Amino acid sequence: MAALFGGELQDPYPAYSELQEIGDGVHWSDVMQGYLVTRYADARKVGSNPKVFSSDLFYDSAPSWHDAGESEHLRFLDAASRLFMFADPPMHTRIRSTFRHAFTPQAIEAWRPIVERITTELIDRYPRGEEFDIMPGFAADVPVAVIAAILGVPDDMRPRFREWSYAYASTFDPMIRGAQRNRAITTSLELFDYLGELVAARKVEPREDLITTLVQTKTIDGDNLGDVELLAQLALLLVAGNETTTTLIGSGLTLLFDNPSVLRGLQDDVSLVPDAVEEFLRLDAPLHWVLRKAAVDTPLGDRVIPAGSIVWAGAAAANRDPRRFTEPDALVVSRENNKHLSFFHGIHFCVGAPLARLEGQVVFEHILRSFPGIRPGTAPALRRATNSIARGWETRPVIL
Template sequence: MSATTLGETESESARASALLHALFSGSVTDPYPLYEELRELGDGIHWSDDMHAYAVFRYEDVRKIGSDPGLFSSDVFWQSPQSFHDPDNSEHRRFIEYNSRLFMFSDPPVHTRIRSIFRHAFTPQAIQAWRPLVEEVTAELLENYHVGDDIDIMPGFAADVPVALIAAILGVPKQKRSQFRAWSLAYALTFDPSVVGEARDQAITTTLELMDYLRELADERRAEPTDDLISLLVHTETTDGDHLQDVELLAQLTILLAAGNETTTSLIGNGLSILLDHPEARAELTADPSKLPTAIEEMLRYEAPLHFLFRKTTRETQLGDHVIPEGTVLLPSPGSANRDPRHFDNPDVFDISRPDNKHLTFFHGIHFCVGAPLARLEGAVVFEHLLKHYPDFSAGSEPALRTSHSNSPRTWKTRPVRL
């Protein structure tokens, strides 16, 4: 441990270490009781030997990290699981060449330049223009299901909807949707530190297939633009007046696919589970779908799809009661911050009418999720259709299983439901 800690006792430190080990070892399916204890131990900031970083659990501290990119750098790729690779493996090296260019792992001015190509893609007007497509794809996929069907929603509808939507928005042909889902799953595995050896090799190989396919599409759209997101991005100049290099563009397209897929899949699975546990909220939303936008915000707060981020200090600073040296890796936890009673009244209560719900699920500051408006739109449309067609859905015949390897992302491995 490299920081100076004020006021934390030896017993508190030992207890925090045990809780963190349980969190990061993948042995805990419900992290919230651990978050609650870790927020109240000392100043809510604790060193993890497993992650070689300080985990940060209180709302104000997590928000502060997002507010000051000059002090809390996002240039932490080489300290993150996404950088794990074999330098002697040519496929690994090519994968790292792409992945190291992700704008979420960059600071201004690099971050500003890369993110600027999205400035026309996710405006309120652009999002509303996509609404008919979201409605169409959702309705089309729901035609595969009928009242009374007993299905596992996770490998089915929850996964199919976001991949079909992001594929359609990017301009990918319908016949490639199933392949896109497999590619997206493989890419998500490369973000998981528990995926090693042959499993990681395969995930990287499959991800490179996705990147090669996106390169072909980008080349086609440069030559013949169409009305899709890839065409927009390849022809949009950055704020520096240039276009992204191939490796930069492909890195952003790949993360856009994965983020647009996995996060929304988690939102659908988590939201369905929450409504199963809160039938009064489900009845209220079925009777009045106009309440869905605030309900989606509460779903995102109550069960954030992503629970930990990576940052690094650029100089010595004080955070909470810790004096943290330059170059120290931090793990701010939106999942914990969203349940902090210092900021939210009754944070463990699911309240679809919660006012002024400034959760940190999409983080804060310049790294606020660029695709947040699309995720919100997808969530609102999906749940409106589900509640309209299957208002009496219930738990399925088999028990639901959380993913056990990690709480970040926090999602379901299986979520059987009877429609």
């Protein structure tokens, strides 16, 4: 299990399957200091009842990750502790309500031209017929460029946004500690400062962008988010959107290369791409583990989880649970009732899911239409990223 969370396993799914079939599928982990939940019904249960499985825990439950005597750590925690993903109602409800105008179907569709323009612009930089790694220069750049454009950030800030995004994402990994966490926090604070400048500017001079929308939207309580509250959510949008779409592109291409008949079928009928994207998300979830805390003694599996215990819901494991999905390890584009947990479940269902789906659909439609001869490359060697919570792809060589 230490190898699983240390990131050494390139393919964690056999280990997840083994854990599902041992006992009740719920296991204590000394490494993660909590219970691992690997079956679909139990993972969904964890997301269904915030009164029983609380989200109000992340930063105050792991004091060893941060130094209370460090001013940068305290400043970081002041912002990060206001994230609505780590809050229960009513705080969660109040903050999330500010997004009610931002991710409507109309808003998402209005962003489609932006996603299409950026996808074309970035993929056209690469030579045809030559081998290259699609992860660092395309898969990682698309979501950063899209969210930067939607937020109203100048194009020349994209490289910094990408650097900031990776640093902030690493602060959510409990295995990142010591000097490595210090560097990540320092870089994350640069992101907070920049977003604070944008928020202040939009209050004086509103624009047609997402920051202005969030600045002007009242919460359900009739007030506006405070500056620190708002910049915390903006930083989260950048990180969550980046990680999800980057991983989706790498995973989707890898799955298609491993299933050439499916690749040919999608090339023949790109109208199937939305269903394919859902199956990519199910088979290789960007976020593998979701953290909660048992608020009361509660039954889970064949045991009772003591109040105060950390619970890790394994979304990636649950997505391949044979109790829920037939042929759980197979890529089945026509799969019906594909209610995977990659965006999790309940009140904390990912607010940015519609944007991630749009990005995935546009990217794969463009690649399938424009590059019918796309095939896997061999160098650099295909390798997963090693974040123990969000497992993406470090490399994905291709030939267009």
